[in-house]
Amino acid sequence: MTTMTALIIDDECFAREELVELLADMEGINVIDQASNAIEGLKKINSLKPDVVFLDIQMPQITGIELLGMLDPDSMPNVVFVTAYDQYAVQAFEDNAFDYLLKPIDPARLNKTVNRLLKHEQKTHDLVQSMSPATLDQIPCVGHNRIVIIPTLEVECAFSDITGVQVKTATQQANSQLSLKILEEKTPLLRCHRQYLINVKSIKEIKLLEHGLAEIITHSDFSVPVSRRYLKNLKETLGFQ
Structure with a gap:
């Protein structure tokens, strides 16, 4: 049985x-x-x-x-x-x-x-x-012996590393049990790299690099890579051709 x-x-x-x-x-x-x-x-x-x-x-x-x-x-x-x-x-x-x-x-x-x-x-x-809700208004995270609930609108970016998925705001960073796939589908975060999602409202500047690459600088001066695959979509989202 x-x-x-x-x-x-x-x-x-x-x-x-x-x-x-x-x-x-x-x-x-x-x-x-x-x-x-x-x-x-x-x-x-x-x-x-x-x-x-x-x-x-x-x-x-x-x-x-x-x-x-x-x-x-x-x-x-x-x-x-x-x-x-x-x-x-x-x-x-x-x-x-x-x-x-x-x-x-x-x-x-x-x-x-x-x-x-x-x-x-x-x-x-x-x-x-x-x-199930189509969008997530908050993201549960853990870090440094604490549990934090981060409002989605406060997130600057999310990225994956060897420790899992990291969610970063202007003032804190914590590990989330949510996958990048779920965050991409159910939050305003936009894919800009295989391992990174960005909140377009957190972008201070975009540095265009060689070979079709780019680098985003957020309002908290955090650097986020942009791959060739996602640069065009990012420009279109921001209203640039």
């Missing part, structure tokens, strides 16, 4: 423990970890790659819905919402055949959900994508 791996993301400790106990009595599913907030949950989704995530909707700072928009559509797990909304509030999910669990969790309803996932009778991927 196929066994699915599961991750539980909920800011309420009691709710997580209750769900862990209920799932422990069911065959075909194994809870491999839990997270108490969306930022921690995002990190564990990326590292553990669970088959299914039981995701609370209402969490502080970043909600479950916002977390959906931060997942890579090519590798995202099945998602089951866990919500304290009453029956009428979740009707919208039910009308779209979107899976959810209502708190307090009914073991019979949970068993039905698990069986459906095991039998692949219901695929939630497309529905998750249809409900």
Whole structure:
């Protein structure tokens, strides 16, 4: 029998423990970890790659819905919402055949959900994508034993290095669990290099170099490379031919 791996993301400790106990009595599913907030949950989704995530909707700072928009559509797990909304509030999910669990969790309803996932009778991927936000207003980051939430509009650039994806503002820099692909698709950041995205409103000057290359200087005097492949698009975006 196929066994699915599961991750539980909920800011309420009691709710997580209750769900862990209920799932422990069911065959075909194994809870491999839990997270108490969306930022921690995002990190564990990326590292553990669970088959299914039981995701609370209402969490502080970043909600479950916002977390959906931060997942890579090519590798995202099945998602089951866990919500304290009453029956009428979740009707919208039910009308779209979107899976959810209502708190307090009914073991019979949970068993039905698990069986459906095991039998692949219901695929939630497309529905998750249809409900996830098209844009990200904030970017969760970690750095120096801290967690920071950076407003997207404050970002000067984002780039990848050996430590992962770095998000830089005029005053700080932190590591993000989001991929450059997600940041390019869901923020105003523009691709200017295979490893760099730039906020065009943060550009102070562009130095044109030899061989069709260029270098961006941001308002905080940070240097961002521009490759030949993306220079033309950057010029057109700024209104230059």
